[in-house]
Amino acid sequence: MNKSEVKVIGILERVGGFASAQELYQLLQRNGESIGLTTVYRALQSLVSDKIVDQLRRDDGEAIYRLCGDSHHHHLVCKLCGSTVEIEGSAIERWTKTVAEQHGFREVGHTAEVFGICPNC
């Protein structure tokens, strides 16, 4: 765990949700941190392989990251303004596990995100 990784974790904490590498880089710049885009990517790779950060994909293929750790949860994302609400998903957890085991799958994980238009939009 080096200095850059600490910076990236810090900004992820402030974000409190998903962000892409490019977004994180810009946020760090705005905060006056001196860090290169390459280093942000490398820190994220390292954190993902250490299971400190979760990585998934936006619909457009861009990778997005968030701190893992708190309880496993999902997101309700507004299609228009992008605001997100964390939602609990124990129903999903159970469904995932059941379905996968029925088909003999091991080491099961899942992605589930809900999209809609929030009350403000």
Add this chain to the structure above:
Amino acid sequence: MNKSEVKVIGILERVGGFASAQELYQLLQRNGESIGLTTVYRALQSLVSDKIVDQLRRDDGEAIYRLCGDSHHHHLVCKLCGSTVEIEGSAIERWTKTVAEQHGFREVGHTAEVFGICPNC
């Protein structure tokens, strides 16, 4: 529905599962079809927006496509060999709707994919 879209549907039928645009293009070439990569992409976009083809993302961010079945369903995808099983998800549908409405969201949709290692791998 134009000629190119028919070709793309044809190759997707032969593939019988997920394939990327690049792969589909190569397969079409090998089959002696005269079609450009650009046109493959355009046909896929069009088919996706007509709900004839499903699009999702590999872990590396590359888009993969597959003919969709009639009913709304999800996929159980093997992380190693890429084989997929369609799974029914009425539990998810209900959960999605409930959760979103609790938060006042409208026009709700969702994504949910389950990943694991299949019995053969």
Add this chain to the structure above:
DNA sequence: AGCAGAAATGAAAATGATTTTCATTTTCAA
């Protein structure tokens, strides 16, 4: 402190999927 080798850094170039541009060809209805 001083030093050598290892690790980290970041600017610039490379990569690769996807999209856009634009000139040409095909389709099709009047």
Add this chain to the structure above:
DNA sequence: TTGAAAATGAAAATCATTTTCATTTCTGCT
């Protein structure tokens, strides 16, 4: 037949991400 609209594809542009490589910072050691 004719002309406008749609389709096509080669080449260029885009954009996230990775790689390269020269430089800088750490580290442990004397």
